[in-house]
Amino acid sequence: MKKVNAKYKKRQSDIVTICQRVIENMENNPAFPNPPAALAELKKVLPEFQNALVKAEGRDKQMVSIKNDKKAIVLAYLQELSDYVTVTCNNDRTLILGSGFDATNEIIGSSYPTPSIEILEVELGAPGEVTTRAKKVSGIVAYVHQYTKELPSINTEWIGIGSNQNSHTFEGLISDKRYWFRIVAIGTDGRRGYSPVVSKVIQ
Known part of the structure; x- marks a missing residue:
């Protein structure tokens, strides 16, 4: 059985464009009436990530580390939003694409185990x-x-x-x-x- 998921590219060169597209498409979109707080947080942290990208161009180790931290935060918010879109759209590819995310088919029964935090x-x-x-x-x-x-x-x-x-x-x-x-x-x-x-x- 196939499930249509909201997906996005994780390449650093693509992240800013994806974030801008998702923010623009999801804000005030009646298809997504109750987006998680991650949408507002992503909008807030995106300029910080863009600034960190510029400062890291000189390859200063501290600036690169700051950039990597901001990147991880942005990706975490994107993942939370893509999960929300996947559930909300319920296999509707057109609705998923309307969120700014890409849409991909996934065969249910992934080979990756579900992450587990026991303590x-x-x-x-x-x-x-x-x-x-x-x-x-x-x-x-x-x-x-x-x-x-x-x-x-x-x-x-x-x-x-x-x-x-x-x-x-x-x-x-x-x-x-x-x-x-x-x-x-x-x-x-x-x-x-x-x-x-x-x-x-x-x-």
Whole structure:
């Protein structure tokens, strides 16, 4: 059985164009009435990625590292949006193309395993700071570190930061308030795996 998926090219030379096309096509599009927060976050981080690309042209190691970090964040947001488009369009190739993404057929039953995070470490730091960390697993191309201020349910809106790192430190959280944390692992073929949810009261 074949499934029509929203896809995009991950070549660095294509990423900016793809982001611009997706943002333009998905904003205020009635076919996508409730896009995830990743759309607004992508619009915000795209200029930062473009600036990092320019600064990395001189091959300065620090600038290249910054560029790579921004690239990982952009790709994580693109993946979240492509997953949303795939589910929303329900195998409608025309609707998928209307989102700005490409559309490809995938035979259900991929040879890639679903990413798995069995243990999530949540470490309290300085006041208002928390670090989420997962054990590195092969086949994962990006992570999305997430938190919410409410008891998680099926309708919970998670706040997330995309990264190519398996750990991330959140800052500016409210002291003496309970938060819930998780990490989303994104695999080579776009499959997602979720860590257990861990709750902490912030210092």
